[in-house]
Amino acid sequence: MQVCEGKIFKNCELAHQLVKYGLPRDQIATWVCIAFRESTYNTEAISYSHCYGLFQICREWWCSPPGKGCGVKCTQLLDDDIEDDVKCVKTVFEQTRRLTGDGFTAWEVYPMCKNASSSLSYIKDCNF
Numbered sequence: 001m002q003v004c005e006g007k008i009f010k011n012c013e014l015a016h017q018l019v020k021y022g023l024p025r026d027q028i029a030t031w032v033c034i035a036f037r038e039s040t041y042n043t044e045a046i047s048y049s050h051c052y053g054l055f056q057i058c059r060e061w062w063c064s065p066p067g068k069g070c071g072v073k074c075t076q077l078l079d080d081d082i083e084d085d086v087k088c089v090k091t092v093f094e095q096t097r098r099l100t101g102d103g104f105t106a107w108e109v110y111p112m113c114k115n116a117s118s119s120l121s122y123i124k125d126c127n128f
């Protein structure tokens with residue numbers, strides 16, 4: 001049996017994985033800020049409102065059961081493999097962008113990460 005364990009990311013490791021899984025480079029600082037504010041980089045984070053993982057993907061709409069938006073089980077968003085999290089983040093971002101014009105607004109913490117130059121401090125020591 002495979003045991004899926006979570007982990008606490010370091011900011012630069014996270015930044016590099018986000019690039020690897022296809023998030024745009026010019027958004028990485030904002031995403032790292034969002035991950036910090038949502039979960040303090042802890043993939044095992046679960047909120048009382050049933051939101052899961054690094055980016056706090058919520059069960060109501062996005063993960064299963066019962067939400068179907070991303071077609072992923074909520075518990076799969078808690079392990080150290082964040083490829084499925086990033087895939088779901090892209091879905092949430094795109095669907096929210098269609099509704100509001102800005103995909104980041106799906107994340108409640110976004111106002112704290114919106115200033116691009118201050119979000120850069122989250123990845124300032126990372127080699128890109």
Ligand SMILES: *[C@@H]1O[C@H](CO)[C@@H](O)[C@H](O)[C@H]1NC(C)=O
Nearest residue numbers: 114115116117118119120121
């Ligand atoms: C964004 O953050 C930078 C650096 O912290 C700050 O100098 C600037 O005033 C901020 N801009 C806005 C619009 O808040």
